[in-house]
Amino acid sequence: MNRISWRKTPYEILAIVILLVSLAGCSPAIKTGSGSPSILTQSVSVFSNGKEASQKVTVTLTFDRAITIVGNVDNQLAVKLNGKSVDTKTMAWHAAADKNNREKLICTLSALPSDTDPMQGRYFAVYEGSLVITAKNGASVAAITDSSRKYAAKWAKVHVQIPSGVTVVPVSSENGSVSAPAQVTVRVTSTGVIRAMTWVQFLQNGQPVMQKDYKKGSFSYTNDGSFPIHDHQLFQMNKEDYAKEIASGLESYFGKGTPTAGEYSFITNKDTVMVKANASTDGEILSLCIFNHPDS
Structure with missing residues (x-):
């Protein structure tokens, strides 16, 4: 009985590989259409357990329908942090489907296990915190489809302002009148x-x-x-430290040597910051808050 030999010459193997690649290229590309998922909402959160290597930024994108991951999403997205590519020496980027909600895509920017504090070597930091995620082809991501795997997801530019974790809440406020200046007091309720x-x-x-x-x-x-405040001693700072930093920033950006010099006073008391107008203006209302959304 004759035996069939599967041994091939290098030239025959090369020909087979070329044929397979050619056939793969003939498969129809996944395109957008009436069933394409579209991003409905976006949110951003931050986490750490007090250690440098535990820092993580999570961006949650919710689509208008269930999605299916059919390829490498990371390779089809362009991620810019403060206008530059992510520094892979200090952080890792990854996008994956939410295991508990088929309509969500979870994108993470995480510190590396080797990250240490700024005084000892490479460290995780998002600095200004402007994160932009776009599709490399500009309009869609073929690695994300609807549940039928027929339509590619449409992709609009995602722009989030990464929060530090610092929060403040109003404690008291007084509107200005003809006889009394406006003032507002806020309390630092969480640290970086x-x-x-x-x-x-x-x-x-x-x-x-x-x-x-x-x-x-x-x-x-x-x-x-x-205006920005910095926290180089991140994991050593308490609420009073942040109150002092906020007051110092207010003085720097709105006090002596600025266009509003002499118009306001900035006072700290433990974990609170008070801003008080130095002149009475009827109906004037002052407020102080943390900015957590990007410019449009």
Whole structure:
């Protein structure tokens, strides 16, 4: 009985490989259509357990229908942190389906196990915290489809402002009158969670006190008139430390040598910050909050 030999010459093997690649290329590409998933909402959260290597940013994208992952999503997305590619020496990026909700995609930016604090070597930090996620082809991501695997997901630019974890809440406020100046007091209710700038917004009658032509050194107007505070000693800082940093920032950006010099006083008392107008203006309302959304 004759035996069939499966031994092939290098040339025959090469021909088979070329044929297989050619046939794979003939399969129809997944395109968008009436059944394409689209992003409905986006949210961002941060986490750490007090250690450098535990820091994580999670961006949750909710689609208008169930999604299926059919390829490498990471390879089809372009991720920019403060306008630059993610530093793979200090952090890792990954996108995956939510195991508990088929309509959600979970994107994470995580510290590496080797990350240490800034005084000892490489470390995780998102700095200004502006994160932009776009599709490399500009309009869709073929690695994400509807549940039938027929339609590719449509992709609009995702832009989130990564929070530091610092929060403040109003304690008291007094509107200005003809005889009394406006003032507001806030309390720091949580400290930083990850290495990120905390953007603080100072408002008068609901509008940023900082004007759009504002410049101070290398800093210029951004994030709806917010100013940044830094926390180099992140895991050692308490609420009182952050209150002092906020007051110091207010003095730096709105005090001596600025367009609003002499108009306001900034006072700290333990974990609270008070802003008080130095002149009485009837109907004036002051407020102080943490900015956590990107410019449009």
